[in-house]
């Protein structure tokens with residue numbers, strides 16, 4: 001069973017070109033990050049996941065922004081080891097559950113949390129963390145659910161400057177963000193910068 005708590009910094013990735021998948025994964029691994037979230041915001045997602053899974057077995061590969069049943073099936077077929085979404089959708093959750101692969105649904109309100117918990121989820125993505133009220137909001141939001149073992153991964157507005165504050169909350173198991181490998185750095189193939197960003201983020205925890 002995948003230990004979702006083993007990697008507390010999750011780089012959120014948007015890849016336009018699957019040819020960038022392997023050098024990107026290599027850059028992150030070199031910086032010490034062993035987890036990656038490839039978002040289904042581009043047509044290159046499934047192919048990128050599959051290439052990283054095959055080439056780097058030491059990396060935990062997740063599919064992000066999985067919002068349709070078709071994407072859920074593609075993500076699983078590509079070899080994803082976990083899935084995430086900005087919201088909670090019973091249909092996609094069912095597909096991942098059927099495949100025995102963990103899914104981290106997105107939540108932003110108490111009703112969202114309870115809907116995700118009802119679906120059997122204990123790990124949830126707090127999205128969009130910054131605009132929703134950041135650390136203060138997450139602290140208040142998670143308070144009633146401590147005894148249920150519900151834990152959160154804030155994403156959306158998380159940065160090198162505020163990640164520690166989020167991670168200091170007992171209810172937070174990880175943070176996610178695009179700052180480690182930005183779309184621009186990927187398109188310019190700035191692999192060295194991405195490695196440095198990964199190292200720098202890990203040095204803070």
Ligand code: 3PG
Nearest residue numbers: 012155156157177178179
């Ligand atoms: C996500 O889907 O997790 C977010 O788009 C990442 O947000 P960020 O770009 O603010 O890090």
